[in-house]
Amino acid sequence: MTERVFILIPSYNEEKVIRQTIRSLGNAYDIVLIDDASTDDTENAVRDLPIYYLRHEINLGQGAALQTGMEFARxxxxxxxxxxxxxxxxNPDDIDRFIQVLKTQSVDVVxxxxxLRKEDLLxxxxxxxxxxxxxxxxxxxxxxxWLSDAHNGFRVMNRRALAGIQLKENRMAHATEILMQIRRKQLRYVEQPTHIIYTEYSQVKGQRWQGAFDILIDVFINKYFR
Amino acid sequence: MNADLQLTLTPIQILLSALLLIVAVASLRLFRNRILYRLFFIGIVFVGILFVAVPILPVYLASLIGVGRGVDLVFYLLFTGFLLLIAILYRRLLQHDVIITQIIRQNAIRNHRPPSQKAT
Structure with missing residues (x-):
């Protein structure tokens, strides 16, 4: 029996690139696009693509979108x-490599x-x-x-991790929260090198350095106030 | 202290006391089914009226605990109460965030659009 691999793509106003990103993944996987209340034409941009399309009615943040995707995948x-x-x-080519590591090294999260590699670092x-x-x-x-990288959004996890991880951080602090839950739930994990392509588009859309302070405050509030 | 105790209220004291009573009634109506919030507000209003009616009381209490003037004591109490209120309301806000997130999430999952076609 072949296993079902779900690719979760949280998306907010990515109309310009989302088709290309989805097409780059090929047909081997179940693709779930979680549209976090985009105000552009993302919905129509992917209408004819063979994917699951979920839409938040109001913008909640990337962490919330990932959690929605994980619940759906479950x-x-x-x-x-x-x-x-x-x-x-x-890099879509990393997906199969990471899945192989997940299986051969008997870990729950990659x-x-x-x-980890000089060329990725540079x-x-x-x-x-x-x-x-x-x-x-x-x-x-x-x-x-203590990982080598922080806030790298590329992760692969098995059913055990999928069942164990429940994100409460709606916004960017979810990346730290995932690590906290990996530790608390005693999930087995390993890091693997991955290459991130920094295009002009992704850098404009990406997080600002000031966002780091928001993340830090969010983590503290959720840790001690909830 | 007893010598300075006022038994009759001046017009401004009556006005302030009336305003505080209005706040008390409004808070009772506002925080339905929230006994702690109601007690908290009633407590604040009670202390407020007491301080208005007996102005020497905050002066006496301030000197007792060593915070200087009576007005300083009132300021510290108000400031602490204000911060406490913000913390309580913020916590409520976070709880509402969780509820809204769950509703939005369940709607998104329930109304998902399945793959329209399998690409060849």
Whole structure:
């Protein structure tokens, strides 16, 4: 029996690139696009594509969109779930490689890292590289998981992880929350090198460095106020 | 302190006390089924009226606990109460966020559009 692999793509106003991103994934997977209340024409841009299309009625954030996708995938009987960015930053060729690692190394989660190969590291813009190194330390202190990368959105997980991870962080702090839950639920994990393509589009759309402070505050509030 | 205790209220004291009573009634109506919020507001209004009716009371309490003037004590109490209120309301806001998220999520899943075709 072949396993069902669900690719989860949270998306907000990615009309310009979303078709290309989805087409780059081929036909081997179940693709779930979670449209986080886009105000552009994303819905029509993907209407004829063979994907599951879910839409939030109001904008909740990337973490909420991923959690919606994970709940949907769980209900559909997914065996493996992949977190994949809508802006085309991630490399579709990494998916099968990560799935192989998931199976052969008997882990629950495979996390992408830009800091394991020199060529991936050099592709990161300088300012972002510095910020990621700081974020790595903050992540380590908060989650207890000392990884080489921080806030890399490319992840592959099996059913055990899918059942265990429940994101409450609606916005960008979910990346830290995932690490905290991996530790709390005692999920087995490994990092694998991945190449992120920084296009002009993705850098304009991507997180600003000020966002790091929002993430930090969100993590603290959710940890101590909820 | 007893010597300064006023038994009759001046017009401004009556006005302030009336305003505080209106706040008390409004809070009772506003926080339906929330006994803690109601008690909290009634407590604040009670202390407020007491301070208005007996102005020497905050002065006496301030000197008792060593915070300077009576007005300082009132300011500190108001400031602390204000922060506490913000924290309580923010917590409620977060709880509402969770509920809204769940509703939006369940709607998104229920109304999902399945693949229209399998690409060849």
């Amino acid at each position: 209900q559909q009987g997914a065996d493996i779930v992949v977190h994949f960015d809508a802006d085309g930053q991630h 996390l992408g890292s830009r800091f 592709a990161i813009p300088r300012l972002r590289r510095i910020l990621l190194r700081v974020a790595r330390i903050v992540n380590g202190l908060l989650s207890g998981l």
